[in-house]
Amino acid sequence: VEEIEAYKTKITALLKEKNACLVAHYYTDPVLQSLAEETGGCVADSLEMARFGSNHPASMLVVAGVRFMGETAKILNPEKRVLMPTLEATCSLDIGCPEQEFSQFCDQYPERKVVVYANTSAAVKARADWVVTSSCALDIVEHLMDQGESLIWGPDRHLGRYIERETGADMLMWNGSCIVHEEFKAKGISELKAVYPDAAILVHPESPEAMVELADVVGSTSQLIKAACDMPNETFIVATDKGIFYKMQQLAPTKRFIEAPTGGNGATCRSCALCPWMAMNGLQSLLAVLETEDQEIFVDDGLRDKALVPLRRMLDFTS
Ligand code: 13P
Numbered sequence: 001v002e003e004i005e006a007y008k009t010k011i012t013a014l015l016k017e018k019n020a021c022l023v024a025h026y027y028t029d030p031v032l033q034s035l036a037e038e039t040g041g042c043v044a045d046s047l048e049m050a051r052f053g054s055n056h057p058a059s060m061l062v063v064a065g066v067r068f069m070g071e072t073a074k075i076l077n078p079e080k081r082v083l084m085p086t087l088e089a090t091c092s093l094d095i096g097c098p099e100q101e102f103s104q105f106c107d108q109y110p111e112r113k114v115v116v117y118a119n120t121s122a123a124v125k126a127r128a129d130w131v132v133t134s135s136c137a138l139d140i141v142e143h144l145m146d147q148g149e150s151l152i153w154g155p156d157r158h159l160g161r162y163i164e165r166e167t168g169a170d171m172l173m174w175n176g177s178c179i180v181h182e183e184f185k186a187k188g189i190s191e192l193k194a195v196y197p198d199a200a201i202l203v204h205p206e207s208p209e210a211m212v213e214l215a216d217v218v219g220s221t222s223q224l225i226k227a228a229c230d231m232p233n234e235t236f237i238v239a240t241d242k243g244i245f246y247k248m249q250q251l252a253p254t255k256r257f258i259e260a261p262t263g264g265n266g267a268t269c270r271s272c273a274l275c276p277w278m279a280m281n282g283l284q285s286l287l288a289v290l291e292t293e294d295q296e297i298f299v300d301d302g303l304r305d306k307a308l309v310p311l312r313r314m315l316d317f318t319s
């Protein structure tokens with residue numbers, strides 16, 4: 001505990017000295033989430049992380065999350081320096097959607113609007129008409145349908161399938177997935193539900209369709225946290241990265257949150273429901289980057305100009 005406090009004191013002093021602000025995702029280590037809150041930064045979903053960083057007067061943003069979140073911050077705030085505890089923190093959706101191949105796919109259907117999930121590189125965003133996060137994907141796709149558009153959707157096929165099912169949109173889909181959410185098993189959920197019949201089931205839409213079908217609420221991290229607070233249930237089975245329990249427990253301290261099973265027999269494993277890239281963010285790497293400033297995000301100017309257009313569209317639409 002003393003060691004943790006020593007890290008927190010040093011990090012807090014450096015954030016102040018450098019006019020920096022810590023922006024953390026709900027999946028990061030609870031110690032980073034609490035530090036972000038204590039130092040005037042924020043803990044949020046990917047959409048609100050982007051908005052918070054843009055509105056904050058700090059000259060340096062330290063983004064605790066995965067690389068696309070740092071890139072988004074830089075694209076929106078070229079005048080600010082954007083650092084991350086480690087630039088190695090990527091995302092399976094980003095890895096599974098290389099710009100050249102995605103661009104060739106899009107080129108085959110020039111009549112379709114290209115909608116990409118925020119979990120992509122700056123280069124893939126630069127090829128898109130719209131960027132969405134799971135908080136706003138349904139609303140934006142409905143808006144595009146009202147305009148009579150047909151779509152290309154990338155890269156998460158599970159989120160895409162969910163949106164397609166809810167809206168009836170005409171979507172051609174890229175075949176990407178999240179290695180964390182893909183592991184949740186509907187069979188295990190049904191077994192757990194038999195043990196806790198009054199529990200509400202909360203599911204992030206990056207999960208497979210069979211999970212979504214069992215859910216009481218499907219939503220982004222912030223939407224799942226809101227449901228945990230607003231619903232009258234005392235017990236919740238939660239299918240997303242376990243980092244989210246920090247905020248759920250903080251906002252609903254009397255309620256009980258249970259990890260959704262990743263195995264067919266109701267069993268969970270330590271490394272499941274835990275994004276390996278989010279887990280790269282820790283006190284040590286955060287302190288190191290504030291001392292060395294060596295994990296900095298840069299985005300090429302030409303790319304930035306193009307990627308800014310669909311990102312701004314998303315922020316304007318949701319403001
Ligand atoms: P949210 O936009 O819901 O925070 O999700 C980001 C993410 O990476 C989920 O795996």
Ligand code: SF4
Pocket residue numbers: 066090091092093119178179180181206241275276277278
């Ligand atoms: Fe990417 Fe999945 Fe990790 Fe979210 S949880 S950052 S989608 S790999």
